[in-house]
Amino acid sequence: MEYIQAHFDEYNRQYFGGALPTLPIKLSHARGFLGKVTFVKRRSWLFGPYKNENFVLRINVRIDLPEEVVQDTILHEMIHYYIAVNQWKDTSAHGKLFRAEMARINKEGNRHIRISYRLSSEK
Numbered sequence: 001m002e003y004i005q006a007h008f009d010e011y012n013r014q015y016f017g018g019a020l021p022t023l024p025i026k027l028s029h030a031r032g033f034l035g036k037v038t039f040v041k042r043r044s045w046l047f048g049p050y051k052n053e054n055f056v057l058r059i060n061v062r063i064d065l066p067e068e069v070v071q072d073t074i075l076h077e078m079i080h081y082y083i084a085v086n087q088w089k090d091t092s093a094h095g096k097l098f099r100a101e102m103a104r105i106n107k108e109g110n111r112h113i114r115i116s117y118r119l120s121s122e123k
Protein backbone atom coordinates (compact mmCIF):
# COMPACT_ATOMS: atom_id res chain seq x y z
CA MET A 1 0.00 0.00 0.00
CA GLU A 2 2.70 2.51 0.98
CA TYR A 3 4.63 1.03 -1.89
CA ILE A 4 1.97 2.04 -4.39
CA GLN A 5 1.55 5.47 -2.81
CA ALA A 6 5.31 6.01 -2.90
CA HIS A 7 5.42 5.12 -6.59
CA PHE A 8 2.45 7.35 -7.31
CA ASP A 9 4.23 10.30 -5.65
CA GLU A 10 7.50 9.56 -7.39
CA TYR A 11 5.95 9.20 -10.86
CA ASN A 12 3.76 12.24 -10.31
CA ARG A 13 6.88 14.34 -9.76
CA GLN A 14 8.93 12.63 -12.43
CA TYR A 15 6.45 12.42 -15.31
CA PHE A 16 3.56 14.78 -14.55
CA GLY A 17 5.34 17.74 -12.97
CA GLY A 18 3.51 17.01 -9.70
CA ALA A 19 0.24 18.04 -11.38
CA LEU A 20 -1.84 15.08 -10.24
CA PRO A 21 -3.90 15.73 -7.10
CA THR A 22 -3.67 13.01 -4.47
CA LEU A 23 -6.49 10.51 -4.65
CA PRO A 24 -7.55 7.49 -2.60
CA ILE A 25 -5.61 4.37 -3.56
CA LYS A 26 -7.29 1.03 -2.94
CA LEU A 27 -6.02 -2.47 -3.27
CA SER A 28 -8.32 -4.78 -5.14
CA HIS A 29 -8.73 -8.54 -5.29
CA ALA A 30 -11.29 -8.45 -8.08
CA ARG A 31 -10.82 -10.44 -11.24
CA GLY A 32 -10.42 -8.99 -14.68
CA PHE A 33 -8.15 -5.98 -14.28
CA LEU A 34 -4.70 -5.08 -13.01
CA GLY A 35 -5.50 -1.49 -12.35
CA LYS A 36 -8.36 0.92 -12.72
CA VAL A 37 -9.16 4.56 -12.19
CA THR A 38 -12.80 5.15 -11.40
CA PHE A 39 -14.63 8.46 -11.23
CA VAL A 40 -18.07 9.93 -11.63
CA LYS A 41 -19.19 12.45 -14.20
CA ARG A 42 -21.18 15.21 -12.62
CA ARG A 43 -22.57 18.49 -13.81
CA SER A 44 -22.85 21.31 -11.33
CA TRP A 45 -25.98 22.70 -12.97
CA LEU A 46 -28.61 21.29 -15.28
CA PHE A 47 -27.05 22.22 -18.61
CA GLY A 48 -23.52 22.70 -17.36
CA PRO A 49 -20.50 20.79 -18.56
CA TYR A 50 -19.76 17.37 -17.11
CA LYS A 51 -16.89 17.27 -14.68
CA ASN A 52 -15.00 14.17 -13.61
CA GLU A 53 -14.89 13.84 -9.83
CA ASN A 54 -14.41 11.40 -6.95
CA PHE A 55 -11.40 9.67 -8.41
CA VAL A 56 -10.19 6.38 -6.94
CA LEU A 57 -7.13 4.44 -8.08
CA ARG A 58 -7.41 0.68 -7.71
CA ILE A 59 -4.48 -1.63 -8.07
CA ASN A 60 -5.00 -5.35 -8.17
CA VAL A 61 -2.96 -7.41 -5.74
CA ARG A 62 -4.73 -10.70 -6.31
CA ILE A 63 -2.05 -11.97 -8.65
CA ASP A 64 1.58 -11.88 -7.67
CA LEU A 65 3.04 -9.83 -10.51
CA PRO A 66 6.61 -8.86 -11.27
CA GLU A 67 7.46 -5.50 -9.76
CA GLU A 68 7.94 -3.88 -13.14
CA VAL A 69 4.45 -4.89 -14.27
CA VAL A 70 2.97 -3.41 -11.10
CA GLN A 71 4.92 -0.18 -11.68
CA ASP A 72 3.86 0.04 -15.32
CA THR A 73 0.27 -0.65 -14.27
CA ILE A 74 0.44 2.26 -11.83
CA LEU A 75 1.78 4.47 -14.63
CA HIS A 76 -0.84 3.23 -17.07
CA GLU A 77 -3.58 4.17 -14.63
CA MET A 78 -1.93 7.51 -13.88
CA ILE A 79 -2.21 8.39 -17.58
CA HIS A 80 -5.95 7.67 -17.45
CA TYR A 81 -6.14 9.81 -14.32
CA TYR A 82 -4.12 12.62 -15.92
CA ILE A 83 -6.48 12.79 -18.90
CA ALA A 84 -9.65 12.54 -16.80
CA VAL A 85 -8.61 15.00 -14.10
CA ASN A 86 -7.82 17.58 -16.81
CA GLN A 87 -11.30 16.94 -18.28
CA TRP A 88 -9.74 16.08 -21.62
CA LYS A 89 -11.60 13.98 -24.13
CA ASP A 90 -9.60 11.24 -25.77
CA THR A 91 -10.54 9.63 -29.07
CA SER A 92 -11.17 6.32 -27.28
CA ALA A 93 -10.33 4.55 -24.02
CA HIS A 94 -6.72 4.32 -25.15
CA GLY A 95 -6.88 6.95 -27.86
CA LYS A 96 -4.47 9.47 -29.26
CA LEU A 97 -3.95 11.37 -26.01
CA PHE A 98 -3.37 8.20 -24.04
CA ARG A 99 -0.92 6.83 -26.60
CA ALA A 100 0.99 10.12 -26.78
CA GLU A 101 1.41 10.20 -22.99
CA MET A 102 2.34 6.54 -22.91
CA ALA A 103 4.99 7.06 -25.60
CA ARG A 104 6.35 10.12 -23.78
CA ILE A 105 6.72 8.33 -20.45
CA ASN A 106 8.10 5.15 -22.00
CA LYS A 107 10.75 7.24 -23.71
CA GLU A 108 11.57 9.53 -20.78
CA GLY A 109 11.68 6.74 -18.26
CA ASN A 110 12.74 3.87 -20.48
CA ARG A 111 9.60 2.08 -19.38
CA HIS A 112 7.34 -0.47 -21.03
CA ILE A 113 3.83 0.71 -20.39
CA ARG A 114 1.38 -1.02 -22.67
CA ILE A 115 -2.24 -0.61 -23.64
CA SER A 116 -3.19 -3.94 -22.19
CA TYR A 117 -1.62 -6.83 -20.44
CA ARG A 118 -2.09 -10.42 -21.37
CA LEU A 119 -3.28 -11.28 -17.90
CA SER A 120 -6.08 -8.80 -17.91
CA SER A 121 -9.12 -7.64 -19.76
CA GLU A 122 -8.49 -4.23 -18.28
CA LYS A 123 -10.04 -1.19 -19.91
Ligand SMILES: [Zn+2]
Pocket residue numbers: 076080093094115122123
Ligand atom coordinates in the same frame (compact mmCIF):
# COMPACT_ATOMS: atom_id res chain seq x y z
ZN1 LIG B 1 -6.22 1.48 -19.62
